[in-house]
Amino acid sequence: MHLLSTLTFTLLPLLPLTHAIGSAIVQNNCTYPVYLWSVGGSIGPRQTIAPGSSYSETFHRDPSSGGIALKITKTPNGLFDGSPQTDYAYTLDTDTNKVFYDLSDVFGDPFSGSVLSVVPSDSGCGTICWPNGVSPGGSQVKNCQANSNEVLTLCARSC
Numbered sequence: 001m002h003l004l005s006t007l008t009f010t011l012l013p014l015l016p017l018t019h020a021i022g023s024a025i026v027q028n029n030c031t032y033p034v035y036l037w038s039v040g041g042s043i044g045p046r047q048t049i050a051p052g053s054s055y056s057e058t059f060h061r062d063p064s065s066g067g068i069a070l071k072i073t074k075t076p077n078g079l080f081d082g083s084p085q086t087d088y089a090y091t092l093d094t095d096t097n098k099v100f101y102d103l104s105d106v107f108g109d110p111f112s113g114s115v116l117s118v119v120p121s122d123s124g125c126g127t128i129c130w131p132n133g134v135s136p137g138g139s140q141v142k143n144c145q146a147n148s149n150e151v152l153t154l155c156a157r158s159c
């Protein structure tokens with residue numbers, strides 16, 4: 001009995017995760033800082049992303065909203081003062097083990113004139129790219145398996 005419990009506790013951390021989950025990553029390649037809030041049923045703390053830095057969170061479901069929106073502005077209080085906002089939204093579907101991702105703007109286009117790209121780590125999944133920082137229109141929603149990473153780059157080099 002003692003040996004069994006020792007073995008159990010020793011081996012538990014080695015059990016493989018049945019489903020590895022990827023991340024939503026926001027890479028700031030602009031020359032200025034940007035501000036991000038992770039919003040589901042409630043609003044997460046403000047994250048400041050310095051030029052050349054990134055923000056990352058593991059895909060997860062919000063208990064009340066399900067989906068999550070990473071809301072990005074160029075001004076420090078942008079979420080609360082009606083500033084132009086880029087929303088990088090995702091929904092993790094645990095039934096199909098897929099993540100759905102989308103890009104949209106509200107209250108204007110904060111990155112107008114710059115390139116915005118969402119590139120999946122699995123090149124077989126859909127890319128979103130706005131060559132002028134403005135939505136080309138139509139549905140932008142793409143999906144990929146949940147263990148992929150999806151990188152939104154602000155001020156990307158090109159589409």
Ligand SMILES: *[C@@H]1O[C@H](CO)[C@@H](O)[C@H](O)[C@H]1NC(C)=O
Pocket residue numbers: 027029117153155156157158
């Ligand atoms: C973002 O900047 C880094 C560092 O200069 C560069 O390696 C990377 O290719 C850039 N990403 C995009 C999508 O332009």
